[in-house]
Amino acid sequence: MTDVAGHGWDASRAALPAWSLPKDAVERISLPSEWPDRVTREWAWGGSTGEGARVCILDSGVEASHPLVGGLDSSVTISVGENDEAIAEEDTEGDVSGHGTACAGIVRALAPGCSLSSVRVLGSSFTGSGGILLAGLRYAIDQEFDVINMSLSTTKKPFAGVLHELADSAYFRRSVLVASAHNMPVESYPWRFSSVISVGSHEEPEPLAFFYNPTPPVEFFGRGVNVEVPWLGGRALTVSGNSFATPHMTAICALILAKHPELTPFQLKSVLYLTATNVGGGR
Amino acid sequence: MTEKTELQAAVAAGVIGSEEAFRGLLVAIVEVARSIFGAKASSILLLDEETEELVFEAVVGEGEEELLGMRFPAGKGIAGWVLATRTPLVIEDVREDPRFATDVAEDTGYVPSGLMAAPLLHDEQSLGVLEVLDRPGASLFSLQEMELLGLFAHQASIAVDLLQKARKASRLLDADSGELQVVARLAASVDKLEDERREAGLRLLGELADTLGE
Numbered sequence: 001m002t003d004v005a006g007h008g009w010d011a012s013r014a015a016l017p018a019w020s021l022p023k024d025a026v027e028r029i030s031l032p033s034e035w036p037d038r039v040t041r042e043w044a045w046g047g048s049t050g051e052g053a054r055v056c057i058l059d060s061g062v063e064a065s066h067p068l069v070g071g072l073d074s075s076v077t078i079s080v081g082e083n084d085e086a087i088a089e090e091d092t093e094g095d096v097s098g099h100g101t102a103c104a105g106i107v108r109a110l111a112p113g114c115s116l117s118s119v120r121v122l123g124s125s126f127t128g129s130g131g132i133l134l135a136g137l138r139y140a141i142d143q144e145f146d147v148i149n150m151s152l153s154t155t156k157k158p159f160a161g162v163l164h165e166l167a168d169s170a171y172f173r174r175s176v177l178v179a180s181a182h183n184m185p186v187e188s189y190p191w192r193f194s195s196v197i198s199v200g201s202h203e204e205p206e207p208l209a210f211f212y213n214p215t216p217p218v219e220f221f222g223r224g225v226n227v228e229v230p231w232l233g234g235r236a237l238t239v240s241g242n243s244f245a246t247p248h249m250t251a252i253c254a255l256i257l258a259k260h261p262e263l264t265p266f267q268l269k270s271v272l273y274l275t276a277t278n279v280g281g282g283r
Numbered sequence: 284m285t286e287k288t289e290l291q292a293a294v295a296a297g298v299i300g301s302e303e304a305f306r307g308l309l310v311a312i313v314e315v316a317r318s319i320f321g322a323k324a325s326s327i328l329l330l331d332e333e334t335e336e337l338v339f340e341a342v343v344g345e346g347e348e349e350l351l352g353m354r355f356p357a358g359k360g361i362a363g364w365v366l367a368t369r370t371p372l373v374i375e376d377v378r379e380d381p382r383f384a385t386d387v388a389e390d391t392g393y394v395p396s397g398l399m400a401a402p403l404l405h406d407e408q409s410l411g412v413l414e415v416l417d418r419p420g421a422s423l424f425s426l427q428e429m430e431l432l433g434l435f436a437h438q439a440s441i442a443v444d445l446l447q448k449a450r451k452a453s454r455l456l457d458a459d460s461g462e463l464q465v466v467a468r469l470a471a472s473v474d475k476l477e478d479e480r481r482e483a484g485l486r487l488l489g490e491l492a493d494t495l496g497e
Contacts, residue, residue: 096359097363098361099364099372122368152367155409157407180370182370184369184371184436184437203425225423225425225426226424237374239373240429
């Protein structure tokens with residue numbers, strides 16, 4: 001038993017303090033070295049269908065009955081109450097634009113076994129959309145999804161601080177936030193935050209091709225050009241944009257986390273780096 | 284006509300003139316965008332914040348006459364998504380999207396088969412959407428085109444910002460019940476002063492502006 005400064009604090013039983021590592025607690029955080037000498041895609045997600053990973057599509061809703069979406073585990077619409085609290089109700093309207101359905105379809109195609117849920121933050125009011133976005137993200141983090149797909153951003157500076165806190169909170173709670181980078185000359189969030197996985201587009205046709213960007217803020221490039229996706233009314237379209245590159249990276253994260261659920265967002269980013277097409281992905 | 288109303292008329296003429304000039308600029312931007320992409324049509328939709336609707340503000344090409352001034356809810360559809368998320372996207376075969384077809388296209392008889400859309404962003408605001416409809420079907424979309432679309436949208440957003448400022452000034456003039464006229468009278472009075480009195484008047488106004496600004 002270790003008596004710290006006479007306060008009777010037992011380092012062997014108490015939770016580790018967040019800010020330091022007592023000498024006799026070192027053993028307790030020793031991690032088994034399960035990573036191979038060379039991290040390959042086979043090690044990272046070989047054999048994984050995404051089964052066990054919970055993915056959230058934070059967007060315009062999802063058409064759950066679309067055959068290329070393959071059903072949802074939950075579907076809610078977000079509004080903001082009088083005291084700024086998030087209200088999540090069952091979404092009876094579905095997708096209000098088609099975009100969320102497209103994102104869900106991309107994830108389903110690459111990670112067919114994963115659990116998909118929709119959190120709709122668009123469509124109810126335009127002027128209140130910033131507050132609803134924050135409330136929706138907070139709700140998704142509270143639901144402890146493994147991966148949250150956010151193919152959208154805001155340019156409103158007053159929201160940046162809260163978004164930053166939420167992004168960090170997700171990072172520490174092991175919810176991976178995958179966010180679209182903006183390809184226009186404006187400052188927008190949350191993709192610029194280092195606690196999220198930010199995604200731009202490449203033009204290659206392979207869905208699992210992705211590139212690590214050595215000159216951030218955009219960290220990865222996923223497939224985002226001429227992608228076939230499900231759309232409203234059971235249809236399919238060909239689409240382009242960073243917002244479609246993002247669910248490709250979301251799906252790859254789901255595949256990896258389903259096989260290696262112990263990974264923290266920091267470790268997941270390391271695996272993504274080591275298996276990127278321009279790093280070790282070709283091996 | 285008194286001096287007061289002369290000044291007001293002059294300001295109003297300037298405001299009205301600038302609105303027409305900025306609208307012309309918007310039309311010029313969509314004309315160039317349509318031409319560069321070899322598209323059948325191009326348009327700029329602006330957000331009406333009061334009604335939460337998107338309004339076709341400038342249209343060139345197919346559907347031009349029917350679409351101009353047409354409105355639809357800003358929270359829905361592809362343009363609504365682009366507006367709310369501030370993110371550009373490109374969709375081929377829009378005809379396949381039943382919501383798009385029933386909401387806008389069937390009314391006009393013009394159904395596009397492809398759509399590029401980028402938000403018009405100014406400072407922190409999302410002002411509207413630039414659309415380019417029906418690029419030539421044979422060419423696959425490229426990231427270079429997305430960059431180009433973004434540049435047009437940036438240009439359009441500056442013109443839209445100016446247009447909206449001109450409209451706001453115009454509304455203020457129309458609704459003015461005296462406050463604006465006080466400022467106009469003050470400006471006219473100072474304008475009439477000469478030499479030392481003019482300098483003293485400007486100093487006084489400068490200090491007044493500092494005091495009010497604190």
